Amino acid sequence: MQEYVLRTHQLTKQYGKQVALDHADMTVRKGAIYGFIGQNGAGKSTLMKLVTGLAFPTSGSVELFGAASGPELVQARRRMGVSIESPALYPQLTAAENLEAHRLQQGIPGRESVRRTLELVGLSGTGRKKARAFSLGMKQRLALGVALLGQPELLVLDEPTNGLDPMGVVEMRELLTRLNRENGITILISSHILSELHLLATHYGIIHQGRLLEQLTSRELQKRCRQFIHIKVNLPERAAVVLERELATREFEVAADGSIRLYAHLDRPAAVASALVAGGLELEQLMPMGEDLESYFASRIGGGVHA
Numbered sequence: 001m002q003e004y005v006l007r008t009h010q011l012t013k014q015y016g017k018q019v020a021l022d023h024a025d026m027t028v029r030k031g032a033i034y035g036f037i038g039q040n041g042a043g044k045s046t047l048m049k050l051v052t053g054l055a056f057p058t059s060g061s062v063e064l065f066g067a068a069s070g071p072e073l074v075q076a077r078r079r080m081g082v083s084i085e086s087p088a089l090y091p092q093l094t095a096a097e098n099l100e101a102h103r104l105q106q107g108i109p110g111r112e113s114v115r116r117t118l119e120l121v122g123l124s125g126t127g128r129k130k131a132r133a134f135s136l137g138m139k140q141r142l143a144l145g146v147a148l149l150g151q152p153e154l155l156v157l158d159e160p161t162n163g164l165d166p167m168g169v170v171e172m173r174e175l176l177t178r179l180n181r182e183n184g185i186t187i188l189i190s191s192h193i194l195s196e197l198h199l200l201a202t203h204y205g206i207i208h209q210g211r212l213l214e215q216l217t218s219r220e221l222q223k224r225c226r227q228f229i230h231i232k233v234n235l236p237e238r239a240a241v242v243l244e245r246e247l248a249t250r251e252f253e254v255a256a257d258g259s260i261r262l263y264a265h266l267d268r269p270a271a272v273a274s275a276l277v278a279g280g281l282e283l284e285q286l287m288p289m290g291e292d293l294e295s296y297f298a299s300r301i302g303g304g305v306h307a
């Protein structure tokens with residue numbers, strides 16, 4: 001049986017006439033890293049605020065750890081760590097002092113949670129350095145530390161890679177992967193750049209203009225974004241034999257209409273064409289196809305990405 005950490009049911013939020021979130025059904029499974037993708041203003045923060053209780057839905061509901069309302073939902077929210085929008089960091093305090101201040105505010109018992117969290121986010125060595133002197137990457141990790149203080153089972157992170165340089169993105173990815181694999185924390189993370197969540201997310205949700213358009217696994221996404229050579233010949237079965245014998249590959253699929261998707265020799269379409277023709281086949285079509293991540297995202301939301 002699938003265990004869901006978070007489900008939203010027809011979740012809707014309207015600000016006046018503006019529909020920020022439109023009947024969203026999101027499902028996040030236990031153990032997942034759910035990448036929530038959408039352009040600026042798509043509704044990502046709105047959904048996260050509704051989930052974390054920072055805003056109230058116009059209609060629909062949030063189910064967290066199986067709890068959908070009342071004191072159970074309030075209790076379930078205690079199992080969640082949150083970092084939404086600019087984190088409340090104190091610039092004049094060190095990393096440890098910042099965490100201690102948040103520990104007291106959140107009423108989390110035990111000072112050792114500060115030391116443990118500093119280690120988790122790789123800030124143990126920052127000593128007396130004040131947060132104002134931190135790099136953006138360090139600030140983001142400290143904000144993540146604040147969310148981790150209460151040892152949450154679910155982390156909700158709004159654009160934690162926003163503004164980071166490529167190295168910072170890699171560091172954040174490694175840190176989140178470790179928290180997921182070693183500490184078993186389920187993560188809901190948003191971004192407006194799909195490729196930033198690539199290699200991190202196990203599941204994706206694509207949101208556009210308040211509507212959750214699609215949810216898919218990273219495997220499904222990879223399959224959809226896979227590059228291939230599209231081939232159409234008069235005798236597909238014979239083409240399959242030629243590909244195996246002459247080009248030594250079985251990395252192809254023959255579709256019901258007889259067209260072939262060849263996933264190998266992508267940089268050698270001319271050699272593929274020659275082999276097929278030399279094998280006595282009539283070549284009707286042969287062209288490289290497939291989408292990269294960003295163009296897939298753009299095609300799903302119908303148009304260019306102007307994030």
Ligand SMILES: Nc1ncnc2c1ncn2[C@@H]1O[C@H](COP(=O)(O)OP(=O)(O)OP(=O)(O)O)[C@@H](O)[C@H]1O
Pocket residue numbers: 015018019020038039040041042043044045046047192
């Ligand atoms: N408090 C508010 N009052 C009025 N409109 C709001 C409010 N919060 C959000 N909106 C509107 O709701 C829509 C969704 O905003 P939201 O912040 O959820 O988007 P987002 O995907 O998180 O984008 P961003 O990455 O820019 O934060 C936007 O059109 C925004 O202008």
